[in-house]
Amino acid sequence: KQEVTQIPAALSVPEGENLVLNCSFTDSAIYNLQWFRQDPGKGLTSLLLIQSSQREQTSGRLNASLDKSSGRSTLYIAASQPGDSATYLCAVLLFHYGNNRLAFGKGNQVVVIP
Amino acid sequence: DTEVTQTPKHLVMGMTNKKSLKCEQHMGHRAMYWYKQKAKKPPELMFVYSYEKLSINESVPSRFSPECPNSSLLNLHLHALQPEDSALYLCASSQEPGQGSYGYTFGSGTRLTVV
Numbered sequence: 210k211q212e213v214t215q216i217p218a219a220l221s222v223p224e225g226e227n228l229v230l231n232c233s234f235t236d237s238a239i240y241n242l243q244w245f246r247q248d249p250g251k252g253l254t255s256l257l258l259i260q261s262s263q264r265e266q267t268s269g270r271l272n273a274s275l276d277k278s279s280g281r282s283t284l285y286i287a288a289s290q291p292g293d294s295a296t297y298l299c300a301v302l303l304f305h306y307g308n309n310r311l312a313f314g315k316g317n318q319v320v321v322i323p
Numbered sequence: 324d325t326e327v328t329q330t331p332k333h334l335v336m337g338m339t340n341k342k343s344l345k346c347e348q349h350m351g352h353r354a355m356y357w358y359k360q361k362a363k364k365p366p367e368l369m370f371v372y373s374y375e376k377l378s379i380n381e382s383v384p385s386r387f388s389p390e391c392p393n394s395s396l397l398n399l400h401l402h403a404l405q406p407e408d409s410a411l412y413l414c415a416s417s418q419e420p421g422q423g424s425y426g427y428t429f430g431s432g433t434r435l436t437v438v
Binding site: 250 | 329354364365366368371373378379411413415417420422424426427428429430431432434
């Protein structure tokens with residue numbers, strides 16, 4: 210069974226510092242990996258999607274890397290801002306008997322202190 | 324249109340009520356999903372519809388009844404719920420079932436409270 214782990218579970222950083230969020234997964238047979246942002250009580254917003262054949266994706270201040278062989282992904286957020294405070298969820302896409310399944314980590318809860 | 328729209332945003336219902344949650348997408352996605360999320364937990368898969376047919380039911384109690392009237396709409400009918408069913412219900416869609424090239428798009432959720 211695929212297990213997805215996110216470390217640290219929670220962190221606080223001062224504004225302007227770079228954020229580094231880690232995600233690990235136990236089975237490298239994934240199709241892609243997606244990073245989501247979730248604000249309290251809200252839905253999930255997709256940040257970056259990395260295909261299994263890719264090593265990284267970038268969007269603005271966000272950069273996500275993927276090392277499928279070691280089962281790791283890292284989300285970097287440069288020059289953090291208070292508006293980056295949220296929970297960040299990592300999810301890997303599995304293919305199982307003709308259906309897609311997302312396996313989620315428990316999230317990194319981030320607070321950026323002004 | 325690149326959104327998944329869920330209504331209502333908030334719902335309070337009694338244990339004897341019948342209500343429905345609605346989800347709509349106009350991106351041409353052929354897979355649609357219902358997830359349940361409790362506070363400080365990741366989303367848990369409930370149902371998957373693939374080409375408008377139910378393909379996965381994660382042993383969800385029968386008081387939750389999904390329906391996919393067409394390729395753009397997904398409903399979740401609720402009846403005789405328990406207080407422990409209070410949660411954020413999320414709908415999601417993806418472009419092609421069984422394909423690994425596409426990401427998921429989630430709606431903003433319905434916050435359900437059962438009293």
